[in-house]
Amino acid sequence: MTGPKIYFTIPLFGGIPITQTTVSSFVVMVLLCIAGICLGRNLQKRPGRRQVLVEKGVTVLYDMVADTMGPHNLYWTPYVGALFLSSLFGTLIGMTGILRSATADLSTTLTWALMTSVLCWACGIRANGFFGWLKGFSEPIAVMLPMNIVSEIAQPISMAFRHFGNIAGGGVLTSLLYTALATLSAAVLGLVAQSVVAAVIVLVIGIALFAWGFKARKLMRKIFGVVFAVTGLLALAGLSGVPYLEVGIPGILSLYFDVFSGGVQALVFSLLTMVYIGNACLPPEPAGQ
Template identity: 30%
Template sequence: MQSSPLTSTLLFHIGPVAITRPVLTTWIIIAVLVFFCRFVTRSMAILPDGRQAVLEGIVVGMTDQIESVIRKDARPFLPLVGTLFIFLTVANLSGVLPGVEAPTSKIETPAALALIVFFSVHYFGIRSRGLRSYLVSFAEPKLIMLPLNILSEITRTFSLMVRLFGNVMSGEFVIGLVVALAGLFVPIPLMVLEILVGLVQAYIFTVLATVFIGAAVGSAEKD
């Protein structure tokens, strides 16, 4: 048992890089998702069968959700937002498997995802508005707001990381504690709740990322 939820089990090194259990689990999840997506998207046809219809329904649902937030064409943002949601859903739910710790229950994975969102927000903002116009937006509505706007970029990224980490970590901690005290089958209702929490947290993280991108590209106000 880890002495702290902020620590991770070290497995091995690749040169000077330490590979921990959450990192290895993340690599496995990525490999499984790549293989699965490659498998289910092969032999696509103009007239879809049931499998393709389900996939198209998922894509359309994600597209509509993005457009409802950003109020722009969702196609430039769909690869990032869709990948975030799919990865987070699988990563959050991986903790219900015996012997598997959800990588999002360790601080490094939520931190990495929050940094991806942080840099993506500025990338889309600059691409949409241009560098000068985007930088000027940090001084709106008054120049005195510049330090606060910069600080808000940092604090909301930190909040995104802590929210995901705290909710997933606490759920795994409670289930582990109940198993240790009461036995194997007692925490089954808690595991069902943990599945719900994992899905909700994946949705919240993705929606917040979409909101941040929408604010950067000037979605509703500029249209």
């Protein structure tokens, strides 16, 4: 697995490279904007199914922000929602096989993490003033100053690397699995294709296993029957270069690494964002205190 490919370079400011990540991020942004326009128009007092689902999703998001950040921070909900959806679909877009996952690039997750950190600092400055914000780094004692500075620097780095590492790691494992299965396919077909008798025996075993599994309603027997039967057919046809074992197993792993892990990482990133900004934007003190 390599880094994002550079499609072309815009000759401005010393050259602005347009990479796979840039294209994927732009496509996700456009799709989310179109979805927002389509789902948010023609709202009715008596909502239909589409409007009910959209309103339910928005309500769940606002409730989550209120529970995590406090009711006074509800105005952050659009930012949190945009971050979650950009992260989720930025990962899922890699399943198209055409575009690369935007979150598999450290520059994407690091940019989001830095945005969150800058917002936290802005909230601290707005609440305490610039010098009051700086004074907070040395509290409760001046000895804590270096540790507080390191903590502020480590916050965006840890957020970015956690998200990027999980998505990129899944992509690396999937790529290695594809290579291993292609090699195994060539080795098995090359071995079986050496003898017509062996190919016929493998084909017959596959048909028998599939029939047995169909009768007993056993999924694994059906799967092994299909694998044996396809191996025998390809060996008889002399198609030893077909990586047929790549079908199925990578798809199952993709459900975990792309769908499940992508959803979890988007949720974790959004929750951390809410926690950090919520700690920086404390509720206003009651009047008279």
